[in-house]
Amino acid sequence: MIVLFIGSGKRWMLVVAISAIVVAVTSLVLACVAITMSAGDKADNKNDDQNKQLDEHEKRLEIIEQQLNSQGKVETPDVSEIKPVDAFQISTHTAAPGRDDSAQQAIDGSDDTFMHTPSHTNPRWCADMQGIYHIKRVIVTNINKDAHGPAHARAINLRVGVTNTRPQVGENLALDGYTLCEEKPGFMGPVGIVNCPDGVSGQYVVVQFKTTDFMIIAEVKIYGYKDQL
Numbered sequence: 001m002i003v004l005f006i007g008s009g010k011r012w013m014l015v016v017a018i019s020a021i022v023v024a025v026t027s028l029v030l031a032c033v034a035i036t037m038s039a040g041d042k043a044d045n046k047n048d049d050q051n052k053q054l055d056e057h058e059k060r061l062e063i064i065e066q067q068l069n070s071q072g073k074v075e076t077p078d079v080s081e082i083k084p085v086d087a088f089q090i091s092t093h094t095a096a097p098g099r100d101d102s103a104q105q106a107i108d109g110s111d112d113t114f115m116h117t118p119s120h121t122n123p124r125w126c127a128d129m130q131g132i133y134h135i136k137r138v139i140v141t142n143i144n145k146d147a148h149g150p151a152h153a154r155a156i157n158l159r160v161g162v163t164n165t166r167p168q169v170g171e172n173l174a175l176d177g178y179t180l181c182e183e184k185p186g187f188m189g190p191v192g193i194v195n196c197p198d199g200v201s202g203q204y205v206v207v208q209f210k211t212t213d214f215m216i217i218a219e220v221k222i223y224g225y226k227d228q229l
Helices: 008-075 103-107 145-154
Strands: 080-082 086-089 124-141 156-163 179-187 191-195 201-209 219-226
Touching (some): 080 124, 103 124, 103 219, 124 156, 156 191, 179 191, 201 219
Antiparallel strands (some): 080 219, 086 124, 124 201, 124 219, 156 179, 156 201
16 A cells, blocks of 8 residues: 555556565575475485385395304204113222122212222223214212211322224223313313314213323213214
């Protein structure tokens, strides 16, 4: 309405100015809208890229986990206790009437019984698995200290090895006559735990004291897994 009271020349100039302002404001509004939409599109695209990368990363992790599980089943068989079929020793102590000191006493599952040899150089006891096994651990239990007193201290310089050749009863077994798992110098204590390196396998497990004395032990437990031929 104000435009009606202004001269035609000035009225024309005012219309032009107002039109210019309207155009500028409209352009500014459109520019803001465009920037906002562009930013939104970029954010959406960025989110899409991140989600895609996460999906790919999760797929790679699943593949790696499957490969590790598959390798584990092949390369790390279950280690369990191996029950020897037979046991024998260098010779058997002449026991009192009614007492059994034979090699089988070390695999009968009882710590109250024991095997016993006469005095020998490097006396030994052997287990026969009657098959090839990978041996991982051998646990030797000493006799009861309270019940047997000084005999408990005879368990010294424990050696454990594995061989495929059956040691003959009544013969000394050379210390290098088998694949050595481990040697524990000094007194064994109540229990001797011997670990075998990877790759040690055989049919016979040899438990030996590096000494010249009696060998008396209560129990031997052998752990490993069957060779997969």
